Amino acid sequence: MPYKELSILLSCHSLEDFPTYHEGDEAASLLAGWTGLWHPFLIHESRGIIKWHRVDDPPEELLDKLIVVPLASADNLQTGYLQRAEDAGARVISRQTCRQEVICQALEGHDVPEIAQDLVDDFLALGYFYLQIELLTRQMRYASNLDEIHFENTVCDAARFAVEGDHVQATEKIQSAFDLLSTERDHYYSVDAYLVDINMMAETTLGGMLQEELHETPPTNLLLAPALYQSLMNSHPESAQLIRQRLENESLSILCCEQDSIPNALLPAEAVRASLLAGVQSFEAAFGKPPQVYGRRDFGLTANHPQLLSQLGFAAALHVLLGEGSYPESSQAKTRWEGQDNTQLDCIARVPLNANRHETFLGLSNRLGETMDMDHVATLCLAHWPGQILPWYEDIRRASKYTNALGRFVTLEEYFRDTDLPGMNEKFEGDQYKAPYLKQVMIKGVANPISRCSRYWRLHNRLELLNGASLMLGLMGAEFDTLASQIRQTQENLLSISAAFTEDSTEEQLSQVESSVDSLTSGMREKLSAAVPRDGEPQPGAIVFNPYGVTRRFQLNEVELEQIPLIEKPVYAAASAGTGKQVVVDIPSIGFTWLSAGKKREKSAAVIADKNVLKNDFFEVMINETTGGIQSINSYDAPRHNRGSFQLAYRRPVRKKSGRPAEPDDLANYSVMAADSVDVTAASSVYGEITVQGRIMSRQGDVLSNYTQVVSLHRGSRIVGLDIELDIQEQPKNNPWNSYYCLRYAWDNEAASVYRSVNDVRQRASGSRLEAPQYLEVESDKRTALLTGGLPFHRRVGRRFLDSILVVHGEATRKFQLGIGMDLPQPVHAARQFGISPLWVNETAAPPAGQSSSSLLHVDARNVLVTHWEALIEQGQCVGFKARLMETAGRPVRVRLTSCRQVSQAFQSKLGGEKIADCNLDQGRVILELTANEWVDLEARF
Secondary structure, eight states: OOOSEEEEEESSSSGGGOOTTOOHHHHHHHHHHHHHTTOHHHHHHHTSOOEEEETTSOOSOOTTEEEEEOHHHHTTSOTTHHHHHHHTTOEEEESOOOHHHHHHHHHTTSOOOOOOHHHHHHHHHHHHHHHHHHHHHHHTTOOOOOOHHHHHHHHHHHHHHHHHTOHHHHHHHHHHHHHHHHHHHHTTOOSOOEEEEEEEOOGGGTTHHHHHHHSSOOSEEEEOOGGGHHHHHHHOHHHHHHHHHHHHTTOEEEEBOOSSOOOGGGSOHHHHHHHHHHHHHHHHHHHSSOOOEEOOSSSOOOTTHHHHHHHTTOOEEEOOOOSSSBOOOOSSSEEEEEOTTOOEEEEEOSOOEETTOHHHHHSHHHHHHHHHHHOSSOEEEEEEOTTOOOHHHHHHHHHTTTOOTTOEEOOHHHHHHHSOOOSOEEOOOGGGOBOOHHHHHHHHTOSOTTHHHHHHHHHHHHHHHHHHHHHHHHHTTOOOHHHHHHHHHHHHHHHHHHHTTTSTTHHHHHHHHHHHHHHHHHHHHHHHHHHSOBOSOOEEEEEEEEOSSSOEEEEEEEEOOSSOOOSSTTEEEEEEETTEEEEEEEEOTTEEEEEOOOSSOOOOOOOSEETTEEEOSSEEEEEOTTTOSEEEEEETTSTTOBOOEEEEEEEOOOOEETTEEOOTTOGGGBOEEEEEEEEEEEEOSSEEEEEEEEEEEOTTSOEEEEEEEEEEEETTOSEEEEEEEEEESSOOOSOTTTSEEEEEEEOSOTTOEEEEEETTEEEEOOSSEEEOSSEEEEESSSEEEEEOTTOOEEEEETTTEEEEEEEOTTOOOOEEEEEEEESOSOHHHHHHHTTOOOEEEEEEEOOBSSOSEEESEEEOOTTEEEEEEEEEEETTEEEEEEEEEEEOSSSOEEEEEEESSOOSEEEEEOTTSOEEEEOEEETTEEEEEEOTTOEEEEEEEO
16 A cells, blocks of 8 residues: 655654754664655655654554654654554654665565666655755744745655656656755855865775766865875876866866875974975876865874965965864864965865764754854865765765755865955964874884984984085085085985884984984085185194074084184184183184184183082073072073073873872972982083982882983083983883973963974964974073974973973983073074084194185074075086075064175075065175065075
8 A cells, every 4th residue: 555644753843953963873863764755656655745743742643654763763752652553554664774774664565666766866865955954944043935835746746757757857846846945045045055075085095986986976175195196196097087087177176285294393394395395296297287275184284384385386275184183273164374474375274074974964954054154155064085975975966966055066176266255364373283293103102202303303403504514515616516416315315204204114214314414424524624715834723614594603622722712703712621622613604714723821710610500601500409400590681580490300190199180280290309419520611511410209209210411501602401311210101291201391480471483483382282393482581492402292381381201101212402592592593503513623724715714605684594505506616596594583574695706686486486576686695575484485696
């Protein structure tokens, strides 16, 4: 017998309180029950569409009714009702989560004619569409104006034509039904909403799954990393061909990102730029056009990205990450992302919906209503793996052939090109991007998660020094092609390590790069010394080179001179120490200084180290004789202002105390420090050091670790050196942010601001978990910087404490080097130079021709950092130079570059190579106007 009514029992009183909150199987069961009853044969037989009833008031006339009881309603149904319904002649389908099973049970025992499957699927999509439009109407606070009788008659006519096999008439009636629902939606929202379909790609999904996804589907977008392009082209030519076809007809966008999944927040700006540029080049090679939209799956966004992306040609970005980590969201789906340099880039900054969850599609009307209510451009993003979509998503896709009332599928290129301009800008702070790197390496069991970053940064800084030195060779007319190519190759090797930063193989690769850098450094000293023009008779001396773009003060030990050099510029201080001389000397930028013995006798002067105190021209450091930590640092211009105290500590995981959970930042979770000896191990008028040996103990007196701490200071230096060695007895637990050995920094002013550098850019640091491999600076009345020496992870505890993590579970390194800087003009310069041995040579040779101190190239603005130098060589001659310059302090600056040879032509270009404008010249000097945090390429020709 045909069914008289198609019924579903729901746990609601009206569609206003329709249960869209269900999840998992309950959501699947509800959607399966509702849409399964839209099979055309069922509609034709019952002469009507689905009717819903309250589960607490089910129908009493049961004969020949088809009743579906979703999983969420089954427990609320009267006991015995299902049995009574079946006894009365109804067919009951209960607790089914699969739509196809609902249909099979409903059709069982009926003589069903052959109906085209695409028509059946269209009816099922119509059923889902009808439900969502009705719910959306109420979500938007409107009453339905749908003529339900006319709609029902239209659907029944479509079902009749489908059963009779009239495909054309059935399709026309289905279109009419969709049009009625579209008119219903246009009544309260008459403009387009947009659906952005995002396919997350992996190596395993490039074949059949991707081909299925690209076959006759609405416009879509692939989140495809550049590392997969080669595999796609070589191993999956069918998929590659489909992609090319979809790109040509503009129904597909491919998002591009860095070449490899690098941990951007831990790397220098040059490494991020290089990986992004490589990704862009790979995209162009694979698809024949430049990428337009940036997007990546794993964590890697920073507040510096808008400038990088804009300069490399990206028009927009997907400000969304689908892996671990936390990042900021905008109040608008489409917004303009403003970077640290005020560059603006269109982006979507709203978390995508998970298209692999049933609850996403049950509550779709809620999300759609919210974006229609709140967003300037109503937008929903749905993310999924290719070939793995739920039937409800397929319903939306099928419905899109008839109407865009639930949203129009668009590619991201079309979305950013055609939708209205965002009504607001969003400038996200650096602390809003919370990286998962430390947690991830601990889960992977990667060895030495702390020291590998320190080694990487040390190698980066040493290669920066060699890069500047190769420019010096070019400016002095020396042959250096072989050496320069070796430096470039070593830099590329180091950049490749960025991609495998969290892999065990990194350790061996770092060792290979270290060996190469050692060899290059040794050869560079000899090359530089030989390239300097000489004049006069050979004599004992030392020549010191400064390959940096700013004047730098070097501290030299073991200078082989009979007498200390004359104490006048550029020599700041000098003293005898053992068989050699200690010299503090100021070297001009991209320049050198010759040191020779003076004729005056050395005068006695106060030593730097005495008992437990280190003193130089600027401040004094007091060591606590009980704990061995740094008790105070007081500068002479503010003697009552203690810059802070520093202690080594072990933080244990949170424990219970007095019957209550301890506070996460409770001092009871930290160890105490005890000194066994405090000795002066070096004391001259130029250099002093105090060595402390002692124990790190629990508050119960158990020895957790022995330590040796060397505190050192040079005359004329604003940096206190800390060399730490631990002999650990109790290993940290596998909880890296709560169990670690650290250097604990405490300051007295709760209102002090803390800053750090991210990709060489200074940013405020107000979060509790910080990545800062260069420096952290505490600023109140004075500024105190902690030069981290590449240590990446730090935890801010309360308002006055900072833990720089030295050892976590799995870390084998026990020696660490840090610095404490007082009122450094630009901490980023000091951080990049900290711990790097200068290039200098003891020699018996003729002095340099002309002056004993010379600068080949000078940058006159301290807040400008040169991230890359390169000599321009044509026909074996140096005809100019290239440089990348970054403003690092967050303020506009006018900078002049003065070369030893007059510049005749210079132009500024974007980081991707596109020329911006010619530079002004002033008597052979290059004049650049940089905005806050701007980063540009410069090419100058002599």
